[in-house]
Amino acid sequence: MNPSAAPLVFITGASSGIGQALAARFARAGYRLALVARRTAELQAWAEAQGLGSEHCRVYGADVAQVESIVAAGQACLAEQGLPEVVIANAGISVGMDTGERDDLEVLSRTFATNNVGMAATFHPFVRAMQARGAGALVGIASVAAIRGLPGHGAYCGSKAAVVSYCESLRGELRGSGVSVVTLVPGYVDTPLTRENRYPMPFLMTPEAFADRAFDAIAGRASYRVIPWQMGVVAKLLRLLPNALFDRLLQGRPRKHRAGEGR
Template identity: 35%
Template sequence: MTESFTHNRILVTGASGGLGGALAQHYARKNVTLSLWGRDRARLEAVAERCRSVGAQVDIRMLDLTDLPAALAALEDEDAKQPFDLALLVAGRGDVKRADEQVEDAEIVARLAAINFAAPAAMAALLGRRMAARRHGRIVLIGSAAAFHSLPFAAAYSGSKAGLARFADALRLGLREHGVQVTLVSPGFIDTATGRKVPGPKPMLMAPDAVAARIARAVAAGTAHIVLPWPFVALRWLDRLLPALLRDRLLLALSPP
């Protein structure tokens, strides 16, 4: 399906990161207003400047999404002033436990739960309610292929993304009759600065701009859920179909050194 560029007002969280920045630049063009949220001011300004260079109007906001009341207040204020047509909730964090740890640090678990689940879910709920009242809008939630696997070395990450995946599907059903589309994206490994810091192999590594283009096509087509690259679809089914004992051995063998 040919992409539609009817989204004139777009929110991108995590815009100072690799995927968020790529999505911002993908959608940037004349007659588009972008609201870019991020935590790294230098990178956020650089992304904003590239978007402005092709004619987009850009506003930036520095905000830590773990301060959820502040994030929700800012979101409601921005949407009230100029309603969003499309919200790309990209911000997230990945982490793995150290080799000398039996379980992940409790503070890391709490932080990942806040950033990967609570913040995007609450923001999507707020926007979903407002978009439903307008009977117009699209929400994109960036999950992870890790959501489909019980990763013993990344329990907080896979668990928080699993929660987001279930929430996204429920939100999609709740908003479907109100003119609001919800798309969940479950990518594998993306070649970003943050991703490179995570130890272990990264098979089928994808470029951020290629992932951004795939996401935009899925949104334009009204796709409910996209898993990429395609071999991760097969891995999802393999996880479901393997006998429990064999599956557990396989997952334990995946732990990075």
């Protein structure tokens, strides 16, 4: 296949974890890659190690928490590689917070800037062009942490709940346009983010296993998919628990660590 004729996927947060695993999975499926990260040298080295030349993969430096930065990366992709078939807003951060600590208000602000405003800014450069083409997929990476609030996890849980609602709203706005909005809800995936957790993580998956299932969900244009499915069952049960019982269940559970705290 002529590389320029291959479909294109745009992925943020591609330098490690889920983002890098998704990049590898889409590359195996024959996609060209537009990969975004702050650590461009590290990402470029990974692409070269995979044998991905410039005709198959380009790396864009951007900080998704800075709107102009990520919008510029999207515009550069359009100019250099064309309009993607799939855009995956994967970049995100997870830091514990304590509302009683003044510095942690900045943690909350930074988390929402990255996980929510950054997602909308990732999609922004491509929406109108996808609508004009009548096809495409915008993929938001949420988390099962969106289902219920966890101690010390207010910034992350709140931001991921917002991802679910935002993607649902966007899906309604784009209904009938040919552009799909896919909300992926990972359970626990073995990444640098989750390795800092100091509580049990049931059904822990490798990034590669997640990427395989995510690829299938995106290809099938699923509107909402919890991965793995077992966490979907757990999440629904947790949502049904009365508040008093849920609070008792979490009593004594270790809090998400704050910035600078040990594990």
